[in-house]
Amino acid sequence: MDKKYMMNTYSRFDVVFDKGIGTKVYDIHGKAYLDFVSGVAVNCLGHSHPAIAKTLAEQSQQLIHVSNLYWNTKQMALAEKLVLYSDHDQVFFCNSGTEAVETALKLARKYGKLKGGSNKHEIIYMDNSFHGRTMGALAVTGQEKYQKDFMPLMTGLKPVKFNDIEELKKSISENVCGVILEPIQGEGGIVPAQTDFLKEVSTLCKKYDALLIFDEVQCGIGRLGSLFAYQSFGVVPDVICMAKGLGGGFPIGAVLATEKAASAFVPGDHGCTFGGNPLACAVALTVLEELVDKGIVKEVDEKSLYLKEKLEGLVEKYYNIQAVQGIGLMLGIKMKGDPKPIVNKCFEKGLLLVGAGENVIRILPPLNVTKEEMDAAVDILEEVLWEIPLEDAKKA
Structure with missing residues (x-):
């Protein structure tokens, strides 16, 4: 080798x-x-884990991939579970956390256009954050060391100091379509959001009709002691980005959204070839069973x-x-x-x-x-x- x-x-x-x-x-x-x-x-x-190994063996002999041109039972079952366990209504499946973030950014931009036309396109992100390596996710990552060699990045973005509500108040306006943040900044140094800050962000997003996006890719799926990270803070976002633990080692990502947010997308707005394939969804269903039903x-x-x-x-x-x-x-x-x-x-x-x-x-x-x-x-x-x-x- x-x-x-x-x-x-x-x-x-x-x-x-x-x-x-x-x-x-x-x-x-x-x-x-x-x-x-x-x-x-x-x-x-x-x-x-024996339950994951068993699912991989069984599902791989039944159905691995059919494309999102068709429905499949495992995808529908996983979507139903995620909605049942959350305060949200619809799911989009992808393969990774950065793909989930890209989806959320596009969803916010489309939502803004529907609500306020071309002017409502700005997205606020937090300093010291990390949201992924693709060009869109990188653009809302608040650490210059990850961005500097790939400039210019996506425009229409505003950085705000994490946990600083006064700075957010000065930055948000009718032109903002979304605010993205991590309930706990992972790559930034395990820095939790203050609950009062999250509540104020939620209030401001409602006031200016902007989507509140939680990046739970690292901090979600049980890691904080609740299935979704937002449940540990008592603040419900409009959109949740998830991946990592959802597949327990098998690649899968997802975006969970309220009806208000999800309805912005129509066929042709977004897609993902491998997203929601039966094998990945079967594994994620097994992971949720172990984490939730079996009490982990x-x-x-x-x-x-x-x-x-x-x-x-x-x-x-x-x-x-x-x-x-x-x-x-x-x-x-x-x-x-x-x-x-x-x-x-x-x-x-x-x-x-x-x-x-x-x-x-x-x-x-x-x-x-x-x-x-x-x-x-x-x-x-x-x-x-x-x-x-x-x-x-x-x-x-």
């Missing part, structure tokens, strides 16, 4: 994985790693409390940790310096972690993680914190 055939788009760890079971992955030499990255919040049920989501708050207490115990011991932040099993350890040496050393010791923002270590275990596995992860992390030669790192 030669790495030279892959485009140089990722800074990868020096490891090749070929097997995963539960919360562990194994490299080609048989070394086990405790996975607290979960494919960046994708593997909500861990690796090789209900256990997230308890697990979060346990893990937070363990991590906060490290804050009391080490000067280089500022705080533990986040909600549910989407947590971050805010460091006083660059967390990369810690992440790298944890990797050497068999614990997979990932950074976020400038100085945060992300903690994203599978939602069915056990207390024993959380204990093992924190033990490795503390071992690394003790060994890393940072000046005045350890408290007396």
Whole structure:
């Protein structure tokens, strides 16, 4: 196997994985790693979950793809489930989070045109945000480092400081057709939205007849202790973008919308060749069954409390940790310096972690993680914190 055939788009760890079971992955030499990255919040049920494996085997022998020129039973069943579990009315299926964001942006633009003509086309996004890599999603990503080499991007956009309602009030107007934000900024450093801020955003969107779009790609599908992230804040958006955990490792994305928003689209406005294929939808139905019907989501708050207490115990011991932040099993350890040496050393010791923002270590275990596995992860992390030669790192 030669790495030279892959485009140089990722800074990868020096490891090749070929097997995963539960919360562990194994490299080609048989070394086990405790996975607290979960494919960046994708593997909500861990690796090789038997229910997902069973569904893949059965559905792949029945029907994989037929095109959206026709209906299929799994797609309709999944759409019904998502609507049943939410405060929304209709679904569009795609393959990824960035595709879901693209769909939401187009939906907002079309809605604005119907409501206010060509002038109602502006979209507000938050600084420090991340919404994806395609040109539209990149345009509403509030981090210049991702954008600078791909200018010029889509126009008609306004950045606003996250959690700053006064700045939003100054920016929103009748010309705004949509406001997009993450209930918890993931790539930006595990920064939760303030509930009061979300409520004010919702009020302003209603006042100016703009669509409120929640990007729940990373923070949704049970990760915060509720199936949808918005349910943890008590603010209902017009549009939800989702992907990652929805397929538990199999690619699927979706946009869930209220009738008010969804009705803007008509045949020909949008499409997706692979979106809503029977195989992906069958897997997503299985994931929802495990998370909701079998109670995994209900256990997230308890697990979060346990893990937070363990991590906060490290804050009391080490000067280089500022705080533990986040909600549910989407947590971050805010460091006083660059967390990369810690992440790298944890990797050497068999614990997979990932950074976020400038100085945060992300903690994203599978939602069915056990207390024993959380204990093992924190033990490795503390071992690394003790060994890393940072000046005045350890408290007396």
